[in-house]
Amino acid sequence: xxxxxxxxxxxxxxxxxxxxxxxxxxxxxxxxxxxxxxxxxxxxxxxxxxxxxxxxxxxxxxxxxxxxxxxxxxxxxxxxxxxxxxxxxxxxxxxxxxxxxxxxxxxxxxxxxxxxxxxxxxxxxxxxxxxxxxxxxxxxxxxxxxxxxxxxxxxxxxxxxxxxxxxxxxxxxxxxxxxxxxxxxxxxxxxxxxxxxxxxxxxxxxxxxxxxxxxxxxxxxxxxxxxxxxxxxxxxxxxxxxxxxxxxxxxxxxxxxxxxxxxxxxxxxxxxxxxxxxxxxxxxxxxxxxxxxxxxxxxxxxxxxxxxxxxxxxxxxxxxxxxxxxxxxxxxxxxxxxxxxxxxxxxxxxxxxxxxxxxxxxxxxxxxxxxxxxxxxxxxxxxxxxxxxxxxxxxxxxxxxxxxxxxxxxxxx
Amino acid sequence: xxxxxxxxxxxxxxxxxxxxxxxxxxxxxxxxxxxxxxxxxxxxxxxxxxxxxxxxxxxxxxxxxxxxxxxxxxxxxxxxxxxxxxxxxxxxxxxxxxxxxxxxxxxxxxxxxxxxxxxxxxxxxxxxxxxxxxxxxxxxxxxxxxxxxxxxxxxxxxxxxxxxxxxxxxxxxxxxxxxxxxxxxxxxxxxxxxxxxxxxxxxxxxxxxxxxxxxxxxxxxxxxxxxxxxxxxxxxxxxxxxxxxxxxxxxxxxxxxxxxxxxxxxxxxxxxxxxxxxxxxxxxxxxxxxxxxxxxxxxxxxxxxxxxxxxxxxxxxxxxxxxxxxxxxxxxxxxxxxxxxxxxxxxxxxxxxxxxxxxxx
Numbered sequence: 001x002x003x004x005x006x007x008x009x010x011x012x013x014x015x016x017x018x019x020x021x022x023x024x025x026x027x028x029x030x031x032x033x034x035x036x037x038x039x040x041x042x043x044x045x046x047x048x049x050x051x052x053x054x055x056x057x058x059x060x061x062x063x064x065x066x067x068x069x070x071x072x073x074x075x076x077x078x079x080x081x082x083x084x085x086x087x088x089x090x091x092x093x094x095x096x097x098x099x100x101x102x103x104x105x106x107x108x109x110x111x112x113x114x115x116x117x118x119x120x121x122x123x124x125x126x127x128x129x130x131x132x133x134x135x136x137x138x139x140x141x142x143x144x145x146x147x148x149x150x151x152x153x154x155x156x157x158x159x160x161x162x163x164x165x166x167x168x169x170x171x172x173x174x175x176x177x178x179x180x181x182x183x184x185x186x187x188x189x190x191x192x193x194x195x196x197x198x199x200x201x202x203x204x205x206x207x208x209x210x211x212x213x214x215x216x217x218x219x220x221x222x223x224x225x226x227x228x229x230x231x232x233x234x235x236x237x238x239x240x241x242x243x244x245x246x247x248x249x250x251x252x253x254x255x256x257x258x259x260x261x262x263x264x265x266x267x268x269x270x271x272x273x274x275x276x277x278x279x280x281x282x283x284x285x286x287x288x289x290x291x292x293x294x295x296x297x298x299x300x301x302x303x304x305x306x307x308x309x310x311x312x313x314x315x316x317x318x319x320x321x322x323x324x325x326x327x328x329x330x331x332x333x334x335x336x337x338x339x340x341x342x343x344x345x346x347x348x349x350x351x352x353x354x355x356x357x358x359x360x361x362x363x364x365x366x367x368x369x370x371x372x373x374x375x376x377x378x379x380x381x382x383x384x385x386x387x388x389x390x391x392x393x394x395x396x397x398x399x400x401x402x403x404x405x406x407x408x409x410x411x412x413x
Numbered sequence: 414x415x416x417x418x419x420x421x422x423x424x425x426x427x428x429x430x431x432x433x434x435x436x437x438x439x440x441x442x443x444x445x446x447x448x449x450x451x452x453x454x455x456x457x458x459x460x461x462x463x464x465x466x467x468x469x470x471x472x473x474x475x476x477x478x479x480x481x482x483x484x485x486x487x488x489x490x491x492x493x494x495x496x497x498x499x500x501x502x503x504x505x506x507x508x509x510x511x512x513x514x515x516x517x518x519x520x521x522x523x524x525x526x527x528x529x530x531x532x533x534x535x536x537x538x539x540x541x542x543x544x545x546x547x548x549x550x551x552x553x554x555x556x557x558x559x560x561x562x563x564x565x566x567x568x569x570x571x572x573x574x575x576x577x578x579x580x581x582x583x584x585x586x587x588x589x590x591x592x593x594x595x596x597x598x599x600x601x602x603x604x605x606x607x608x609x610x611x612x613x614x615x616x617x618x619x620x621x622x623x624x625x626x627x628x629x630x631x632x633x634x635x636x637x638x639x640x641x642x643x644x645x646x647x648x649x650x651x652x653x654x655x656x657x658x659x660x661x662x663x664x665x666x667x668x669x670x671x672x673x674x675x676x677x678x679x680x681x682x683x684x685x686x687x688x689x690x691x692x693x694x695x696x697x698x699x700x701x702x703x704x705x706x707x708x709x710x711x712x713x714x715x716x717x718x719x720x721x722x723x724x725x726x727x728x729x730x731x732x733x734x735x736x737x738x739x740x741x742x743x744x745x746x747x748x749x750x751x752x753x754x755x756x757x758x759x760x761x762x763x764x765x766x767x768x769x770x771x772x773x774x
Contacts, residue, residue: 312697330679330714346679347699349714349731349733351749364681389718391733393753393768394768408768
């Protein structure tokens with residue numbers, strides 16, 4: 001074990017256009033996995049974490065978006081990381097285990113000893129080498145990354161119970177109604193190739209049951225599993241739950257940050273978490289300035305090299321500014337994501353907001369949100385124009401709208 | 414000639430400003446409200462002004478001493494010990510108003526701002542030979558007020574209709590009167606209303622005439638009307654080509670800036686702004702439809718519209734203050750804070766945004 005000939009592959013589940021509707025209106029323009037957090041596409045963060053895995057042979061992105069949407073990104077990231085990255089398109093959603101199984105032949109091409117499986121829409125420090133080491137120690141089929149959360153929020157996730165000494169997964173239940181445990185599934189796994197056998201067994205059992213059902217009118221009424229096709233296999237309910245307590249699955253607990261990126265508001269928060277992580281992983285990506293020759297920077301800020309920021313602006317904390325954005329004189333940006341080709345005009349203020357591609361915010365205008373408001377942070381979709389002196393508060397504006405009056409707590413269609 | 418200004422009480426409608434100064438001393442267009450009236454009276458030869466007041470007369474008289482000298486006009490107070498309505502104060506001040514000359518005297522409501530065409534009013538009074546003249550002004554929604562119904566050609570008042578449900582006319586009492594001393598004989602010293610009890614009787618005797626007020630008129634007793642009133646007042650300065658209006662490429666529309674105020678680079682100011690003495694407007698600030706009282710500081714890149722900023726208050730960098738925000742004296746709005754219609758009592762610090770109109774105690 002642990003020899004240098006061992007090869008590891010990583011599979012990142014990116015989902016598809018019919019998923020992630022809660023990410024609208026930002027996902028109307030771009031696949032959610034390519035939405036930038038801390039100036040880098042969301043999927044870039046797990047990919048660059050994979051780079052730390054010893055003997056990494058290949059990274060696969062599995063999803064049901066059109067190949068063209070990922071082509072450009074996949075080729076540029078392959079060059080940048082010097083690791084082959086491939087996008088594999090599912091013909092339809094197969095569930096996370098089903099999706100993995102669907103491409104088993106390709107994944108096994110490099111005869112890997114271990115397969116990482118990561119969900120794209122989680123934000124964490126991805127301690128992958130540490131997980132691999134723990135997994136080897138445990139000697140099981142799979143190891144799940146887990147984190148302790150507050151008892152009140154645990155039921156939004158997969159709750160699990162692990163043996164405090166051996167770390168074996170003893171019990172797993174997805175989004176329970178009552179409290180089971182404050183340890184939850186982070187959506188980051190490492191498996192040995194035996195996982196394919198486990199998935200195949202679920203699939204076969206389901207086929208058998210489907211055959212049985214033809215003669216059993218009682219089971220035909222059980223709608224819960226009726227709609228599931230035989231090749232749709234969920235990792236959580238279909239694999240983790242049944243295999244818990246069978247000395248096959250183990251857990252690795254992270255004490256770092258972890259969040260799920262379901263909504264635009266969460267993406268803003270996660271952008272901040274990744275920016276903070278840059279202090280340790282990529283300090284060269286963080287901007288600096290004291291307001292003399294370049295803009296005053298406070299806290300963690302990313303500014304794309306092609307963006308222009310006026311020296312009299314004040315930026316941060318938690319701000320990322322994408323390519324070709326223009327930030328005018330006297331502008332104040334706090335906790336926001338400014339996307340490509342945006343113009344923020346003189347003396348405007350943007351706080352807790354995401355400003356979409358090619359949008360503009362007028363002079364002395366204010367776009368601000370509040371995590372606790374009904375609609376949360378303010379989102380301006382693509383090519384939205386906020387005219388001079390207009391105030392947009394905790395509102396969501398769909399693409400190509402012009403605002404010439406102030407709005408608050410509104411969705412502008 | 415003499416004049417009586419009905420000052421009245423606490424000015425509660427103009428709080429929180431009137432928590433720091435009696436209403437007549439609150440500045441309007443960089444001048445205490447009551448000075449607009451006193452100066453207009455002085456200009457047409459009034460020699461003595463009586464203030465009918467029931468709150469803090471000492472404060473008022475102390476303040477007005479310097480103007481007594483400057484304007485060479487005698488200012489006295491007639492203090493009500495109980496509220497006497499709109500007519501009672503006239504009876505109380507009777508001895509001060511009657512000087513044996515038999516000349517008519519003016520009565521002005523202190524909440525009202527207009528061009529004070531008092532000279533024309535004297536001519537009008539002489540021409541009709543009646544006992545009393547009142548100024549009327551046309552309004553869009555007469556049902557909110559007391560409507561004065563007049564004979565179209567002569568201006569003779571036929572009747573008063575209080576808050577009419579159906580349209581009877583659009584002229585309302587503008588709160589500016591010119592009265593013969595004999596009117597005082599009709600008023601008893603008790604709480605009584607000039608509109609409801611005195612004028613209808615004079616009208617019944619066909620001795621009451623109404624003159625249509627030329628120019629603008631506004632009751633500025635509450636913040637919203639104060640801000641509208643400033644617009645109308647500055648418009649009228651513009652029509653008169655007043656040299657008081659500011660000029661410059663950073664000025665939009667009508668703006669008054671006290672000569673001791675300092676304006677930074679890259680500001681855009683106007684329309685309808687009054688900036689008081691000693692104010693500091695830092696670079697990159699936007700001001701529209703607002704009044705800044707004495708000693709206010711607006712920090713860099715802040716944006717203020719449709720608001721009143723009380724004496725010695727500060728507004729932080731990148732702050733946004735709008736929608737009838739009224740800051741009392743010595744209020745401090747933090748950097749990047751948004752006030753949407755916040756009404757803030759004096760000596761407060763505002764550290765977090767006020768997203769909906771509300772009162773901050």
